[in-house]
Amino acid sequence: MKYFAVSALSLALLAACGPKPETAQTSPESAVETPAAPVAKLQYAPTKQGDVVDSYFETQVADPYRWLEDDRSAETGEWVKAQNKVTFDYLAQISYREQIKQRLTELWNYEKIGTPSKEGAYNYFSKNDGLQNQSVIYRQKEGAEPEVFLDPNTFSADGTTSLADLQFTEDGSLAAYAISEGGSDWRKIRIINAETKEQLETELVDVKFSGIAWKGNEGFFYSSYDKPEGSELSAKTDQHKLYYHKLGTAQKDDQVLFGATEAEKHRYVGAQVTDDGKYLVVTAANATSGNKLFIKDLTKADSTFITLDAEGSSDYQLVTSVGDKLYFETNFKAPNNRLIMIDATKPSQDQWVDIIPESKNVLSVSKGAGALFANYMVDAVSKVQQYDLDGKLVRDIQLPGVGSVGGFNGKTKDEVLYYSFTNYSTPGTSYSYNPKTGESAVYFKPAVKFNSDDYESKQVFYTSKDGTKVPMIITHKKGLQLDGTNPTMLYGYGGFNVSLTPRFSVSNLVWMEMGGIYAVPNLRGGGEYGKEWHNAGIQLKKQNVFDDFIAAGEYLIANKYTSNNKLAISGGSNGGLLVGAVMTQRPDLMKVALPAVGVLDMLRYHTFTAGAGWAYDYGTAEQSKEMFEYLKGYSPVHNVKAGVAYPATMVTTGDHDDRVVPAHSFKFAAELQAKAGGNNPQLIRIETNAGHGAGTPVSKTIEQAADAFGFTLFNMGVTALPAAK
Missing domain, CATH: 2.40.128 (Lipocalin)
Structure with missing residues (x-):
């Protein structure tokens, strides 16, 4: 059963679990709106400035807020408390904030059931009664009543410990599951008897970016890093290793199968076992794009790894197998992907066979x-x-x-x-x-208590700065008047080969039922049109992504969907970078900006946790003088200018985010508060005991959405929401 199982490489992607701040808007027909009254500039909690200066290619770059990178210091902790007080005091003045939260809660409260997976004698499935912080895993025998198998709501009192993975042996008799505490990417793995649910041995600890791949009923493969020196939430993790855990033995005795030497150093190592248990498939990568590919015959005690691709510039994912025939999805010589079959007894690349060839659409x-x-x-x-x-x-x-x-x-x-x-x-x-x-x-x-027939989506193709056609899906209530007055949320990502495809969310529903517009462009840097579309938005071409997003906003304004004073932009993780870059380049384009868990310090992102693996998309400041200057030219932290009237901004992050460390958001907020002109608020909302987004309790998710909605509406001049119809 793959409850939340993805490859180690996928886990390393910024988007995999990046939160999507979705905001609700109201239209003139459904809200009381007045021009925003002049307000005094907020008094922010003071942020001291240090004297740290770095040198890049003989260029001196000041980093006055370097001290905020220390997530373990009492001083940083006090700063977080002081910033949150300012933010929540500001949010408290929004009279309809609680009303939005109540509507979110009402609509969120519906039963959600996942599709079943047959494991042994049971069908297993996830279920959430409506407002449970975490979904519960149930199981059911044919003709019997369902019973609770695992209830993550019992893992912690506040619901912040989540189920991150659940894998069964082929016969369904044993299971191993991973938990995440406070949203951290560091996991613990517990092994249980699937029939009795009894834990069989001491849990494994300090596991990161890992799947669970069983080898029969004997044990399983998993991946992790050595625990870093310093903060486990921010210190660099650079050498991923593949381990084998034999049941009944101590974790300290687990065998390292791959990545133990400097010669084999990789940042992301993942493993899969073929359905029949014959082959171990290992992927190894130094970046979030491209991986080397190896196989090992598990039926032979003395077998060694066979290299299928040592270059590592293409992506491979095992799909299935039949004996020695291994089926892989890959973009090797196929930018839009193809399915190939590799015979393990004849593994040379000239023997690979196309099963589903590449086509014009991504596969x-x-x-x-x-x-x-x-x-x-x-x-x-x-x-x-x-x-x-x-x-x-x-x-x-x-x-x-x-x-x-x-x-x-x-x-x-x-x-x-x-x-x-x-x-x-x-x-x-x-x-x-x-x-x-x-x-x-x-x-x-x-x-869900709404009528989907009341809403419509339209796909448009607009022109970006360099003439590239970019698709965008615009969704809203039917009958909406395109008169330039509609509050509009423009959401984007644009990176890491991640594709934004249409998906329902309660938050978007709340927004649209009040007359708001939700627009999602498929920016370059994503994967919507394959590897070439991805590569058109990386490194020295990253500005294409920002230009695509800016052009989307300009399209919405030019076609009377909205206006500058009714446009908000949002994005999380790499999308947080997108928002940070666009709001500093074009502060006049939007009224509100919501950068969430963003990569915002482009000169130092690679020095934290697994950030060095993002260099395929970003490049690094040490790479070359040209790359340094390019990064510095759009890095949000380094492009806040004194006296510029930036849009009303609420930066959001989690204090346990060890994917994109909160120091990015801390520094950006500090720069905005110190330099921004005008009276638009420059706030930061820091969720405690929370990470990058995955496993966030429903209660926290609702609160975060209500705060984002309220902040956005308030700064668009909405003074009251309409009475419920």
């Missing part, structure tokens, strides 16, 4: 019931085809509508598979699928 492949499922991304929406293992097309699968599809995963012996469908106005609905007949049936449809 991702899943498997189940002895079949292959090709999910193509066509202008950011899904099209799915079923193939046999020889690459013969079986059928085009009829989907419920235009949107995003996930699933079609299962074991070879499964007779029924499941998939999910969603878009911006359709809650995630799951379907059962018969791979023999191609018939789908609704498995679970959530009962």
